[in-house]
Amino acid sequence: MTLLVKALSTLALMLAIGGSALAQEYVKGEVIKVDAKQKKLTIKHEPLTNLDMPAMTMVFVVAEGGMLEKVKAGQAIEFTADRVNGRITVTGIK
Template identity: 70%
Template sequence: MKSIATAIAALGLAISLGGAASATEYTKGEVTKIDAKQKKLTIKHEELKNLDMPAMKMVFVVADDAMIDKVKEGQPIEFVAERVNGRLTVTEIK
């Protein structure tokens, strides 16, 4: 009986963590520079809560080259940034 209770508790924890990980939080920012050759965007952004970073201006690589063509310097955006292989990466833009 104890092993069943342990299994149920572990399953509940896994489900709750999985749900939290799938929630996507967009951050507001403004594209200040585009480096298409290096596949990088400089973004002046609000706090990145998921990365525990305050508002600032910084350089990100893009997860998909097509993102470079979707933005212009000075354009306000909402984006998702994550650490991918140790690099700060824009994974979504809307």
């Protein structure tokens, strides 16, 4: 019985840690350039705390090509970014 309790406790802890990692904060930024052919956005952004990055202007790939249709150069956005397959990727835009 104690093995079952330990296993369930471990599972609950893993879910709690994993759930907090999925809850990303949106960061303010400005779209500088949209490269639809390469599926990339250049964004001047505030610090990305989840990636431990200071504010800067950088090029991101986008998780989904449809995101590029939502934005244009000069537009203020709020977005999330994360490492996906080793590349820093925009994962959400609002």
